[in-house]
Amino acid sequence: TQLLEQSPQFLSIQEGENLTVYCNSSSVFSSLQWYRQEPGEGPVLLVTVVTGGEVKKLKRLTFQFGDARKDSSLHITAAQPGDTGLYLCAGGSGYALNFGKGTSLLVTP
């Protein structure tokens, strides 16, 4: 059972464009994390959100946790080629993390 649905699955944009990716679930999570994974490497944690309605900004990246703690979004402003990668969301429940399938982002110069 896939608890977390991410959309879109693939996204190809040009440098300078803005984008938003989504992570949705019917389950409530105690925390939600976003990771970025580059080819041949393991996922790297970008942010953790724990409070419903919470918004966190990390340079050009803005993360939001839904009020009901069931969904989240990641917005990137003025995307750069270095943002290319697989973006994974993971919902926390106790010690376990449930991962979505990810959004594969390609930013071309």
Next chain:
Amino acid sequence: GAGVSQSPSNKVTEKGKDVELRCDPISGHTALYWYRQRLGQGLEFLIYFQGNSAPDKSGLPSDRFSAERTGESVSTLTIQRTQQEDSAVYLCASRPHTGNYEQYFGPGTRLTVT
């Protein structure tokens, strides 16, 4: 400090052979996870170790899969009688005792069963 390391980085094996994958967690991290990532897929939970507690093995796909960890040190994931469907990247992650359950991943072992 050093991050999570895994070895080997790549492993090609023939169908039916056994393989052993190794994970060195970050020093002091009490929790350790193994995941499987098939091409184009998300992370599939396999097993979780926390200190000296009994591991959560609920994600292991069959009895051909097993894992060990002694205390808070190295872990090994063993796959017996490998099948082609076992081909995937196997990721290990460790986590400190405190915090919001953030996990720190190794680079993975890419297993190819021919």
